[in-house]
Amino acid sequence: MLLKLQNITKRFPGVLALDKVNLELDFGEVHALLGENGAGKSTLIKIIGGVYKADEGKIYYNGKEINFSSPSEAINNGIATIHQELNLFEDLTVAENIYVGNIQKSLINKKQLIKKAQEILSKNNFNIKAESLVKELNTSEKQLVAIAKSLSLKSKIIIMDEPTASITEHETHNLFRIVKELKNQGIGIIFISHRLEEVFEIADKVTVLRDGKYIGSGLVKDFSQEDLINMMVGRNIKEMFPKYNETKDEVVFSIKNLNIGKLVKNVSFEVKKGEIFGIAGLVGSGKSEIPLGIYGYMPAKWDELIINNREIKKIKDPNKALDYGIALVPEDRKSMGLVLDLDIVRNIILQNIKLVEKYGILFWKNANKIAEEEIKKYSIKATSYKQKTGNLSGGNQQKVVISKVLKRDPKVVFLVEPTRGIDVGAKVEVYNIVNRLANNGNGVIFVSSELPEIVSLCDRVLVMHRGKNMGILEGDEITQENILKLATGVDI
Incomplete structure (x- = not known):
């Protein structure tokens, strides 16, 4: 031995x-x-x-x-x-x-x-x-x-x-x-x-x-x-991928001819109310750049972008994106989603200062109350709202990111690789949050490299290959085999 x-x-x-x-x-x-x-x-x-x-x-x-x-x-x-x-x-x-x-x-x-x-x-x-x-x-x-x-x-x-x-x-x-x-x-x-x-x-x-x-x-x-x-x-998980959203006919998000440098070329899609819309593709396909461009992290252009019947000509930075009702749960939560040296309350409030600030004064009593509510709402395992996010597990860090993003009550939410590096139980909790978001009327755009979750959760799936939209699958068309074919440039 x-x-x-x-x-x-x-x-x-x-x-x-x-x-x-x-x-x-x-x-x-x-x-x-x-x-x-x-x-x-x-x-x-x-x-x-x-x-x-x-x-x-x-x-x-x-x-x-x-x-x-x-x-x-x-x-x-x-x-x-x-x-x-x-x-x-x-x-x-x-x-x-x-x-x-x-x-x-x-x-x-x-x-x-x-x-x-x-x-x-x-x-x-x-x-x-x-x-x-x-x-x-x-x-x-x-x-x-x-x-x-x-x-x-x-x-x-x-x-x-x-x-x-x-x-x-x-x-x-x-x-x-x-x-x-x-x-x-x-x-x-x-x-x-x-x-x-x-x-x-x-x-x-x-x-x-x-x-x-x-x-x-x-x-x-x-x-x-x-x-x-x-x-x-320590319990049975009968459904690894819970799905109970209900798609409506109303369109809450649409974009035509999105271009992000040489990375994304003339991509168009729309998201319906109550729908979980997936984006899949291999590394370098442009799937991860789509949310970054729309959110203002990367220079992007489009012919038309409409959110809840409001046309948006340009988004110059993430702050503007938030003002327009667009939220992003980023792929790298540690560098883009959190300040690891700060505690939970500060991480949640940083993006939501307006909720606890008046006349230039930040009311910490209100901030702490919000953090306590969010910890309870998302079942974040922490000693208190004063615990540093860097000392939380991966799944609980992700819940803090989701919490602060959703506190602004966005109209459209991009979730990019939201279950990367988190455990089985935390994944199921994230999937439940995604379902609830869709049923609350948010436009939910789910970007993932994990094909089982794309196939199990999404109502329609846009598949990217070398910056181009290879097709949008729906219903019985959404299979791992079809996604991989399109992702490698093969028509189905």
Whole structure:
């Protein structure tokens, strides 16, 4: 056995983060660690990686009991963690990133450094040049740099935290090929993901946590998706994609010949009252740029834009978009949706100052009351409205974004990748919010790379390919096969 965790318990002030958690990882095994946000996954991998010390329990590594006192000690002993937010130096080369903090005397010469790094990259079929600057790489290539770094340290265990959250389907297949090669080298991999289909594709075993407690482990082949969902959330979810909106004939939003530079070309569509209108497409198709252009983040032009029978000629910035009744739940909630160092109340009020301000004075009593109401309304799990949003789980951060966006009572809401990086239970809550929005008469435009949710939730779907509208599917036409055909430029 490569790694064995026995009855691991960890307490923080007022919180029992882990309560007698067990996990076993063998050589050459991919072990999925599952649980909703807040289940204790991050705390557990930080204990394995030497960031935290367990309060109780034992850890055995390669047959010996260990208790690392720092991340560097864990790294030096062959345990590497690749976080969702990659810790790389953008302005350094690939070679420098691979060996930073681990420069050997023989590698002080730059040519030797590049040569040694390239050997690791080539040996593992990583199609990257060691002399390239990291800032010139895409997200999946940066992940390969992080993996190469762990291999340079001769890691026996690699922990991958949401490695596919920000990469395309093609890049995911490439990553899985590399994971299988690492597995064949005898490396043990702890794989954290919210995408259950990936767990069944890549993992050998699975361990499920819920509310800091160990729920169970076993071979992946012995579980169904429904089994794992029930273990994670502690209840049956009969419908992963609840749908109860009712589409009316009235059009609440329409745009003709939208153009955004070379990214979006002459795209037209309309959204009806009560409808959930989907936009799908591959990375680079222009699907994500459509809401950014209409919302004023990117320069955009159109022949006609009408919201609730009001024609709008131009939107110069997001503030104007908000004034016109357009709201955006952005793709990257951390950089575009929240100020992570600020608390919940300030994040909600920043976009809604007019609700609590009079004669230039901001009334915090009213602001706090609004925040408390929003926390209750959206079931945001937080200690109070004073908690920093950066300390919330991904799903609860997303609820704060949705809360502040909807507080302005918009006429049209763009939701861009609204379930990215959140757990199963939080996804269902987001889907319920989407249904309620539609039934409240809002124009709901749902942009997603997750085809199951597009197929299950949307009444009509616009499919983009290289900036162009390849067609709008509706009813029985909305299938994953049809969407993928149009998304790759093939007519149906």
